[in-house]
Amino acid sequence: MLILCSPHNPVGRVWTREELTRLGEICLKNNILIVSDEIHFDLVYNEYKHIPIASISEALAKQTITRFSPSKTFNIWGVQTSVVIIPNRDLRERYNREINSIEIGWATPFGIAALESAYRLGEEWLDQLIDFLKGNVDFIQSYLKNHIPQIKLDLPAMAGFPGTWI
Numbered sequence: 001m002l003i004l005c006s007p008h009n010p011v012g013r014v015w016t017r018e019e020l021t022r023l024g025e026i027c028l029k030n031n032i033l034i035v036s037d038e039i040h041f042d043l044v045y046n047e048y049k050h051i052p053i054a055s056i057s058e059a060l061a062k063q064t065i066t067r068f069s070p071s072k073t074f075n076i077w078g079v080q081t082s083v084v085i086i087p088n089r090d091l092r093e094r095y096n097r098e099i100n101s102i103e104i105g106w107a108t109p110f111g112i113a114a115l116e117s118a119y120r121l122g123e124e125w126l127d128q129l130i131d132f133l134k135g136n137v138d139f140i141q142s143y144l145k146n147h148i149p150q151i152k153l154d155l156p157a158m159a160g161f162p163g164t165w166i
Helices: 017-029 089-101 109-121 123-147
Strands: 002-005 034-037 064-068 083-085
Touching: 002 017
Parallel strands: 002 034, 034 064
Antiparallel strands: 064 083
16 A cells, blocks of 8 residues: 655645656556545645646556545634545445444534535635745745845745745
8 A cells, every 4th residue: 555645745745747647657567555645635836736646547546545625724624524535436345344344434514514615615715825825935935035044945836834944
């Protein structure tokens, strides 16, 4: 099993289609299940594009469990609601049996409403959030350049991540 963090946390790296395709080829060749944690997929700056690994090919989709949630982006952790996408029917049935056997995975009506509201109505708020977070990174970059030039900031591809300090 490969656990993929896409985009990467904590450095804010957004994987390219070429990187994901190559990784997918390796996983397919070696029959490696991919669990793709895509919880930060919507916190990507406009000049970058998040590509779900399961969207690369049908073969990869059948070998991937994709997980995401609005909890971090929309600051609704308390509703404890997420999404799991498993296109492979056999894999999905095995997953559901395991989740049900340990009695987790039950969504609450409040959690479902919060998830749906975030994704249906939150676009304007998300755009403002990304602008605000990008402004924070711009401020840090300017401050370092003017006050502590020995510290270089690697600019992240994701909003909300300060980059790597070198």
